Amino acid sequence: MIDAQLIEVVGGAVSSGRADPSVDESADRTSQRILDAALQEAAAVGLQRITVEDVVRRAGVSRMTAYRRYPRRDDLVEALVRRETQRFLAAVADAIDATEDPHEGVAEAFIAAVTFARENPMLRRAGHVEAAAIDSAELLRMGAAFIANYIHSEAPGRPSQQVRWVADVFARLFFTYTALPPTDPDFGDDAELRRFAHQVLTPMVERALEPMT
Numbered sequence: 674m675i676d677a678q679l680i681e682v683v684g685g686a687v688s689s690g691r692a693d694p695s696v697d698e699s700a701d702r703t704s705q706r707i708l709d710a711a712l713q714e715a716a717a718v719g720l721q722r723i724t725v726e727d728v729v730r731r732a733g734v735s736r737m738t739a740y741r742r743y744p745r746r747d748d749l750v751e752a753l754v755r756r757e758t759q760r761f762l763a764a765v766a767d768a769i770d771a772t773e774d775p776h777e778g779v780a781e782a783f784i785a786a787v788t789f790a791r792e793n794p795m796l797r798r799a800g801h802v803e804a805a806a807i808d809s810a811e812l813l814r815m816g817a818a819f820i821a822n823y824i825h826s827e828a829p830g831r832p833s834q835q836v837r838w839v840a841d842v843f844a845r846l847f848f849t850y851t852a853l854p855p856t857d858p859d860f861g862d863d864a865e866l867r868r869f870a871h872q873v874l875t876p877m878v879e880r881a882l883e884p885m886t
Contacts, residue, residue, distance in 0.1 A: 716794030780870035
């Protein structure tokens with residue numbers, strides 16, 4: 674079972690916390706409307722090129738409304754990345770929790786992650802996002818931590834070095850597959866991706882969990 678609190682911590686860590694603290698972003702419909710507009714704008718022009726003015730126009734809200742919630746453009750970008758990160762982790766966690774066969778967990782998590790990337794407008798443009806727009810190293814670190822938590826599951830102590838290594842490889846693999854989708858395995862074929870997960874990813878996890886001799 675994925676720790677729901679970890680999803681909040683991982684997602685929240687993307688933000689610098691400079692947005693208006695009096696606004697509960699997740700419950701505020703106007704904030705969600707602005708972020709929805711920012712997502713569509715990022716899909717249209719790329720995350721690096723979105724402006725508050727264009728987002729405000731697309732959202733149909735006043736500049737003052739937007740600036741009260743996101744005083745700087747960077748605050749808006751960070752809030753959007755935080756929300757989409759939380760949605761991504763929640764989708765993967767839901768797929769894992771819905772899997773009855775533990776041997777299918779890795780494959781189902783991988784499919785859920787790829788599906789989210791294929792369907793998310795911003796991630797579909799991931800190859801065009803400049804490093805300056807998102808702290809990729811930080812997202813990579815958080816993604817690896819999330820994966821390590823899943824692999825480690827409810828075992829005592831902290832994830833072993835082998836588990837952390839595998840988690841880091843998985844996170845880097847996903848980032849690469851998102852930015853440069855492979856042709857083999859076919860990124861658009863769930864059956865092929867599941868076979869890839871069974872033959873390559875699951876054995877890596879099982880090997881990492883073997884007791885050290």
